[in-house]
Amino acid sequence: MPAMRPLSLFVATFVGFAAPCFFASLSSVADQPQPLLRPHDRVAIVGGTVVERMQHSGQLEAQMQTRRPEWKLTVRNLGWSGDDVHGYARKRFDSPKGGYARLLADIELANPTVVLLAYGFAEASDGEDAVARFSEGLKRLVDHLKQANRRVILITPFALPGYKTENYQALIAQTRQITQAIGSETDSPVASIQWEPSGEQLTADGLCPNEAGFAVLANELSDALVGGDSQRPSHELREQIVRKNELFFNQYRPQNETYLLLFRKHEQGNNAAEIAEFTPLIQSADEKIWQIARP
Template identity: 40%
Template sequence: MFLSSALVALSLAAPPAPFEFKDGDRIVWLGGTLVEREQRYGYWEAALLAANPGKKLTVRNLGWSGDTVHGESRGRFDYNNADKCFKQLVEPALELKPTVIFISYGTNESFDGKDGLPKFEKGLEKLLDALKPANARIVLFPPLPYEGPAAARNADLKLYGDAVRAVAEKRQATFADPGAALPAGGAAQRLTENGVHLTEEGYRLTTPAALAALGLPAGTGTADWTKLDSVRQAVLAKNEQFFNKWRPQNETYLFGFRKHEQGRNAKEIAEFDPFIAKLEDEIAVRLKELNK
C-alpha cells in the first residue's frame, strides 16, 4: 500500500528543517496545477491547520493551472505581455499581506529540459525579489515526481527540483519536498489520474508527506479523516468563496475592457469578504472541536 510505504520512507529519511508557524500567520500559496487543484480537495490545508493547534492560520490559494514563475498562465488578455503576466502573479499575493508564502514551481518549466534551467532559475530569483516587500517567510516546494509511464520525465523534474533547493539554500528559505517521501514512479498509477495530476485520493494519501516536508509529524491530524473531514468541508467552502472573489468568471465585464457595460457590479466583489470571514470562524470552531 502506498501509505505504509510512504510512512516507512519517512521514518528512514533525515528529518527536514522544521518550519515554525506562528499564531496569526497569513499563508499565501503560489503555484501551478498542483496548487490550484488542492483547493478543490483541501486535504493538505485541513491537515496543516489541524497540525497547529492553538494557532490561528489563514491560507489563501492563488494557484493557477499551467502557471510558471513568470506568471504566463495569468495573462488573461495580455498573454503576450510578460510584464503584465508577472504583475498578475505578484500583485495579488502582496495585496493579501502574507507572513508566509508557499511557492511551488518547476513542473511546467521542466519541459524545457536542461537547457531551460537558467531561465527558470532567473525567473524564480526574480519572483522572490518581487515578493520581498511582503517581508514574508518563504517556503519553496520542488516539483512532485510523476508516476506510471510519465515517470520517464522524472530526471528533468529532479533537475528543476535541485535548482529550487539551491535557490532555497542561497536565500536561506525553507525547502520542503513532499516528493522525498514518495515511492519512485512505477508502472502502476497510484496517486494520479494520468501519471501527472493528483486525484482526490492522491492528495489525501500525500498529506503525511506534505506535512513531513514542513517538519510536522507525518501523522498529525490525518489519523482519522472521518473526524477531520468537518474541518476540510469548511476549508472547501472558504476556498470556493475566495476563488469566486479573486477569479470571478465575468471579470472582463467587471474590470476589463468591457467594464463600461457592467463595471458598476465590481463593488459586489468586496461582498464576498463577510462570507469568507464567517467561514474562517467556522473553521476555527471545528478545529477547536477536533482538539477537545
C-alpha cells in the same frame, strides 16, 4: 546518628545520575526540526496545476489545522493550472509580463505573512528551454516577495509519471536542485518532498494526485510546515475548507472579469463593487474552520 553527606557530593551524584536522561531528552528534541510555519500565520500557496487542485481536496489545510488548531492559520490557495514561475498562465489580454504582474497582485490580495512557492512542475514538463529560465525566474520572485516583507518557503517539485516530455525525469531533478540552490542563496527554507506517487495515488492520466495522493502529500508537507503527528481530519472540516476556498477563488478570479475590470468594464463595471463583499464571508469561513478543528 549517621553523618550528613556533603551537599556538593549529593549534587554531583544527582547530576551524574540525571545527566544521561537529561541530555538524551535534549537530543531527542534537537532531532525534531522546527516547524516552518508560526502561530497565526497567513499562508498563501502559490503554484500551478497541482496547487490549484489542492483547493478542491482541502487535504493539506485540514491536516495542518487539525494538527495545530491553536495556531489559527489562515490559508489562501493561489494555484493556477499551467502556471510557471514567470506567471505566463495568468496573463489576460496583455503581454507575458502582465502575467507576472498579475501573480504579484494575486499574492498581494491574499496579504500573507508567508508564501509557499511550488514551482518547477510546469518548467520540467515544458522542456529544457523552460528549465534554463527557471533559476532566474524563481530568484526574481523570491526577491520581490522578500522586498514586500513576506517570508518565503520553497517546495520542491516531484515527478508525475503521466508527462511524456523528453528527459522528463532529468528535468525534474534539475528543477529540484535549482529550488534547493535558490533556497540556500536567498536564505529561504525548503520543504523537500520525497514522495514518489504510486498509480493508486494519481489521476487516470498520471498528471496529478487524486484524493489518496493529496492525503499522502498533505501529511508529508504538514510534517515540515507545522510538525506534530499525522491526524485524520473530519469530513466536516474538509467540506468547510473547500467552501472557503471556493469563496476566495470567486473573489480573486471572478467570472466575467472582462466586464468587471477590463476593457468592457464600461458595460458592467459597477458590479465590481461586489467583489469586496466576499471578504466577510471568507473571514467567517475561516472562523468556522478554526471552531471545527478544535479537539
